[in-house]
Amino acid sequence: MVITKSRLVLGATVVTLSTIAITSLINHSRGQALFKASPKELVDEVWQIIYRQYVDGTFNQVDWPAVRKEYLNKSYSNPQEAYKSIREMLKKLEDPYTRFMDPEEFKNMQVDTSGELTGIGITIGQDEKTKQLVVIAPIDDTPAFKAGILAKDVVLEIDGKSTKGMNTNDAVALIRGEPGTKVRLKILRNGQTKRFEITRARIEIHPVRYSERQTSIGKVGYIRLNQFSANAAREMQDAIRKLENKQVSGYVLDLRGNPGGLLQSSVEIARMWLDKGTIVSTIDRQGEQDREVATGRALTDKPLVVLVDKGSASASEILSGAIQDNNRGVIVGTQTFGKGLVQSVRPLEGGSGLAVTIARYHTPSGKDINKHGIDPDVKVELSDKQRQDLWLHEREKLGTLADPQFAKGVEILGKQAAQNTTTSNKN
Structure with missing residues (x-):
C-alpha cells in the first residue's frame, strides 16, 4: 500500500x-x-x-x-x-x-464523512515518561469540554477501572459508548483528584470559527482553529478571504487546545500565511529529510499573532513553529504540548489496523520539539481558575479583550501597526 x-x-x-x-x-x-x-x-x-x-x-x-x-x-x-x-x-x-x-x-478511528461523531470529545495520549494516560485537549463544545476536562489532566480511572498499565486503545474502548449513556472519569490535576460524570453524545465538529473584532486598533480578524481535519484548510481559506474583504488590520489565530491532526492540513494552512520559507522537515530512519515549503500563495501579509497553550499539539506545533521561525508572526501564550512524531496508519487483513511512527519532524530552524514543545515569544500564563472561567463559564469572553492572551495579542498587533506606519513614513 x-x-x-x-x-x-x-x-x-x-x-x-x-x-x-x-x-x-x-x-x-x-x-x-x-x-x-x-x-x-x-x-x-x-x-x-x-x-x-x-x-x-x-x-x-x-x-x-x-x-x-x-x-x-x-x-x-x-x-x-x-x-x-x-x-x-x-x-x-x-x-x-x-x-x-x-x-x-x-x-x-476512521473519519465519519458526515462529520458527526459519537463520544465525549477528548484527545488522549500516553505520557512517554510516566506511561500515564493524559488528556491532550478537550474538543470545543463537546461533553468533555463542557464538563470541565482540561489539557494535561491525567486519567486515573474510567468507570472505576484503574488506567495503570492501560494503553490508549483500551481507554478509547472504555470511554466510547452510545449517545445518552454516561462515563465516569477520575482525573488527577495539579496533585488533586477530581471526578467527572459525562454523558456521551453525537458531536458535529467544524474545525474553523472566525469573526471580526472591534478593538482600539481597529478591526481585527479572530480565527479559532480547533483541529487539523480533512476540511480544515478549506474552512481556513474561506475565513481569511472573508476577513480580508472586511479589511481587518491584522489577525489573531487561536490554536489553544488544538490537539493536531493531519500533517498535510497543517502544511496547507501554513501556506496561507507564509509567502516563502520552509514550513516543516520530516526525518525518517535513514535521516532523509522531506521538506515542505511555502509556495508564494499566501492569502494575506497583514500582522499576525498566534495563541498557543499546553493543549496545542503536533500539527498546531508545526504551524506555530513555521510562523515563529520565519518571523511571520508572534507566538503568545504558554509552552505547547511537545509532540514531534509522525504516524502512518495502515489497514490490515481482517479489518484491523496499525499506526506506526515513521518520522520525526523539525521546525524550519531545525528544532526537535518532541517532549518539549514550542516556547512562546511572549509568555502569558492563565491560572486554572482563569482558564475554567474563560473556557467554560464565561465563554462569550473568549477571543475578546477580557481574554488576557487575546488582549496581549491585540496589543502586539497595535505595536506592529505603529512600526509599519513609522517605516512607511520614513520611506
Missing part, C-alpha cells in the same frame, strides 16, 4: 474519532476469511511493517528479528490470541503512538 501524505498524522489518539483519512480499506468480509485461515500471517504482517518503516532503525534498542522468531513460534487458534501477541510485540518498542487496532477499534 502506498502511503500518501493524507494518511500521515501527528501522534494523537482521539477518543471521539481519528482525524485520519483512510481511503483504500481492505474488503472486510474477504479479509476476515483470509485471517481465519492463518492468524499467524497477521502477526508477521505487523512485524514486517515495523521492520520496514519504523522511525528508529535500532527499534529503540530492541532485537526485532528475535522478536519475530519469538512470536512466530507461537500457535494461534483464534484472532484474539493474535491480537494479544501483536500488542505484546509492539509494547517492546515503548512507543505509545505505534499501536495495533482490532477491527472495532480501527473502525472507530
Whole structure:
C-alpha cells in the first residue's frame, strides 16, 4: 500500500474519532476469511511493517528479528490470541503512538464523512515518561469540554477501572459508548483528584470559527482553529478571504487546545500565511529529510499573532513553529504540548489496523520539539481558575479583550501597526 501524505498524522489518539483519512480499506468480509485461515500471517504482517518503516532503525534498542522468531513460534487458534501477541510485540518498542487496532477499534478511528461523531470529545495520549494516560485537549463544545476536562489532566480511572498499565486503545474502548449513556472519569490535576460524570453524545465538529473584532486598533480578524481535519484548510481559506474583504488590520489565530491532526492540513494552512520559507522537515530512519515549503500563495501579509497553550499539539506545533521561525508572526501564550512524531496508519487483513511512527519532524530552524514543545515569544500564563472561567463559564469572553492572551495579542498587533506606519513614513 502506498502511503500518501493524507494518511500521515501527528501522534494523537482521539477518543471521539481519528482525524485520519483512510481511503483504500481492505474488503472486510474477504479479509476476515483470509485471517481465519492463518492468524499467524497477521502477526508477521505487523512485524514486517515495523521492520520496514519504523522511525528508529535500532527499534529503540530492541532485537526485532528475535522478536519475530519469538512470536512466530507461537500457535494461534483464534484472532484474539493474535491480537494479544501483536500488542505484546509492539509494547517492546515503548512507543505509545505505534499501536495495533482490532477491527472495532480501527473502525472507530476512521473519519465519519458526515462529520458527526459519537463520544465525549477528548484527545488522549500516553505520557512517554510516566506511561500515564493524559488528556491532550478537550474538543470545543463537546461533553468533555463542557464538563470541565482540561489539557494535561491525567486519567486515573474510567468507570472505576484503574488506567495503570492501560494503553490508549483500551481507554478509547472504555470511554466510547452510545449517545445518552454516561462515563465516569477520575482525573488527577495539579496533585488533586477530581471526578467527572459525562454523558456521551453525537458531536458535529467544524474545525474553523472566525469573526471580526472591534478593538482600539481597529478591526481585527479572530480565527479559532480547533483541529487539523480533512476540511480544515478549506474552512481556513474561506475565513481569511472573508476577513480580508472586511479589511481587518491584522489577525489573531487561536490554536489553544488544538490537539493536531493531519500533517498535510497543517502544511496547507501554513501556506496561507507564509509567502516563502520552509514550513516543516520530516526525518525518517535513514535521516532523509522531506521538506515542505511555502509556495508564494499566501492569502494575506497583514500582522499576525498566534495563541498557543499546553493543549496545542503536533500539527498546531508545526504551524506555530513555521510562523515563529520565519518571523511571520508572534507566538503568545504558554509552552505547547511537545509532540514531534509522525504516524502512518495502515489497514490490515481482517479489518484491523496499525499506526506506526515513521518520522520525526523539525521546525524550519531545525528544532526537535518532541517532549518539549514550542516556547512562546511572549509568555502569558492563565491560572486554572482563569482558564475554567474563560473556557467554560464565561465563554462569550473568549477571543475578546477580557481574554488576557487575546488582549496581549491585540496589543502586539497595535505595536506592529505603529512600526509599519513609522517605516512607511520614513520611506
